Amino acid sequence: MHARGWRSIYCMPKRPAFKGSAPINLSDRLNQVLRWALGSIEILFSRHCPIWYGYGGRLKFLERFAYINTTIYPLTSIPLLLYCILPAVCLLTGNFIIPKVKRTH
Numbered sequence: 001m002h003a004r005g006w007r008s009i010y011c012m013p014k015r016p017a018f019k020g021s022a023p024i025n026l027s028d029r030l031n032q033v034l035r036w037a038l039g040s041i042e043i044l045f046s047r048h049c050p051i052w053y054g055y056g057g058r059l060k061f062l063e064r065f066a067y068i069n070t071t072i073y074p075l076t077s078i079p080l081l082l083y084c085i086l087p088a089v090c091l092l093t094g095n096f097i098i099p100k101v102k103r104t105h
Helices: 026-044 061-093
Strands: none
Touching: 026 061
């Protein structure tokens, strides 16, 4: 929408303007997050990816940056998973990332 000339505004009415619903249990919450992540990945690999879509002055720099951040956010789970799994793998296999220091006297 921004690439087609629409502008965003911050709206803070005195009364709540919208009534929404939120997931009430963990299973529903995880399904919702999965849908959001898959949607972001679909946009990342589509022709509407904010990395190259909207050039020619249609998207401002900060708008492009915000959209790119939103679309690549699900990919940040990969290094996080590696960071969490690597210590357990090292402990189970006995191979450590940091080499042992050899003393020379």
